[in-house]
Amino acid sequence: MSRLSPTGRKALLTLHLVTSLSWLGADLVLLALGVAGLRGADAEVVYPAAGLLVTWLFAPLSVLVWLVGLASALLTPWGLLRWRWVLVKFAITTAMLGLVLLLLAPTVRRIAELGTDLTTRDRLDLIIPPTVSTTLLIVMTVLSTYKPWGRLRPAAPVARRPGDRARSRM
Ligand code: HEM
Structure with a gap:
């Protein structure tokens, strides 16, 4: 059962799309900086810029996307534990949030402080994680639009009265 009015639900969905796709955009910028760094662009420009991007945009967006995604599940008829595509997205986003806060952000900040004293391994630290994320x-965006794999549990039977029309959309 949805706990939101149709207007409230549209507003939440808009917020969900803006935050999650901004997260994807910020990730692509991070990857572009990583590629620039690997190709020999000025390390004293590229890596501090990546550090700022992670600290002020990517990490805060990770928290926001997790919260708004969770609200999108709990406050709509989709629920968190009813549909496989929702649960898989929640699991992936939770894992990504942990990795961003505990691994990626500290690593990028460390690299930003190294100046020009960087190994190829350091430079790859700004290529491999953004490629994976x-x-x-993109996988989560596809899951959201195709909504595969059906329900986790069968729907509870709903008492129908004669004349009730079947619900075709959620
Ligand atoms: C905590 C993680 C997440 C959860 C629990 C979650 C859950 C949901 C739910 C329940 C909806 C349906 C909302 C409605 O119909 O009002 C939805 C829509 C959507 N989500 Fe997520 N989401 C999460 C993260 C993400 C991420 C990371 C992305 C993309 C990068 C994403 C992309 C989308 C898109 C494109 C839709 C619109 C689908 C449509 O309207 O057909 N979500 N999400």
């Missing part, structure tokens, strides 16, 4: 975000 961008792929996961």
Whole structure:
């Protein structure tokens, strides 16, 4: 059962789309900076810029996307534990949130402080994680539109009265 009015639900969905697709955009910018760094662009420009991007945009967006995604599940008829596509998105986003806050953000900040003293391994730290996360975000966008795999549990039977019309959309 939805706890939101149709207007409230549209507003929440809009917020969900703006935050999650901004997360994808920020991730692509991070990847572009990583590629620039690997190709020899000025490390004292590229990596501090990546540090700022992660600290002020990517990490805060990770928290916001997780919260708004959770609200989109709990406050709509989709629920968190009813449909496989919702639960899989929640699991992936939760894992990504942990990795961004505990691993990616500290790593990028460390690299930003190294100046020009960087190994190829350091430079790859700004290529591999954004490649993986961008792929996961695209996968989640596809899951959201196709909504595959059906329900986790069968729907509870609903008492129908003669003349009731079947619901075709959620
Ligand atoms: C905590 C993680 C997430 C949860 C629990 C979640 C859950 C949901 C739910 C329940 C809806 C349907 C909302 C409605 O019909 O009003 C939805 C829509 C959508 N979500 Fe997420 N989401 C999460 C993260 C993401 C991420 C990371 C992306 C993309 C990068 C994303 C992309 C979308 C898109 C494109 C839709 C619109 C689908 C449509 O209207 O057909 N979501 N999400």
